[in-house]
């Protein structure tokens with residue numbers, strides 16, 4: 001099969017391309033290079049099985065063009081991060097909802113044989129039940145979560161109505177080399193590794209007892225590949241590590257001083273995927289234990305040299321709209 005990967009130059013997209021090329025598939029990647037970087041794909045520059053399109057999924061013709069010789073689609077392209085989605089929801093709606101609509105319409109037109117969507121576990125908001133299963137309530141807390149969920153609804157609708165076989169994968173806190181650091185205040189690993197390199201204290205939110213289902217990127221791309229090769233269709237699957245780990249545990253593994261910064265309103269004290277469904281129906285299991293994942297990442301800490309270094313003051317400034325809109329409410 002010839003695959004299209006949208007969001008090819010991003011963190012997860014580029015790891016997926018590494019895997020697909022190792023398995024000797026022909027791969028086309030599309031990315032607008034707004035968040036992803038071409039360096040994430042530099043290892044495939046000379047590979048004749050890989051074609052890169054610099055293009056935006058918000059542009060129908062770019063998507064059609066990139067998809068023209070493909071049989072199956074991995075749709076990962078999206079705007080990520082919470083803070084900018086609160087400041088600028090229209091950009092998120094355009095990329096994550098309209099962009100997904102364009103990819104689906106192109107898939108319909110091209111008679112794509114299989115479609116796998118990267119959804120976000122942020123759709124569960126502040127879950128009531130742990131581990132959280134796919135049937136839990138949907139409660140997006142901010143525009144990033146909402147737009148990824150709207151994208152998922154579109155995908156599931158197109159799968160059913162237009163008979164495009166496919167599934168959606170709800171990813172829980174993916175981490176690993178090339179984790180996105182971009183200009184905006186974002187995922188914890190980029191923040192902490194840059195702080196470690198700069199010999200600055202880790203900025204621990206709250207008392208650090210909150211836990212996340214940190215899932216290593218090689219397990220995540222393996223789930224994408226497994227989902228693509230399966231015949232199972234019209235299903236949504238959680239993709240998690242099988243555990244949940246506190247921020248205090250993370251800093252003990254990373255090693256270094258820390259300071260505490262205010263708890264962020266509207267963020268869950270725990271994320272923890274129930275992965276029974278994907279284990280049973282797709283026969284997928286996570287392989288990388290948290291401690292080994294963190295060790296692997298520490299071995300590549302130098303790749304975070306260019307990441308922005310955040311401190312208490314700059315985080316306070318960057319998250320002011322977060323506190324403004326989500327603060328002082330009883331969730």
Ligand code: UDP
Nearest residue numbers: 186187188189191203204205210212247267
């Ligand atoms: N976190 C932290 N310090 C930071 C950034 C994040 O302690 O500077 C914590 C945050 O409270 C959360 C976890 O790290 O419990 C993961 O945060 P991230 O923003 O990566 O993901 P999300 O909150 O969306 O799960």
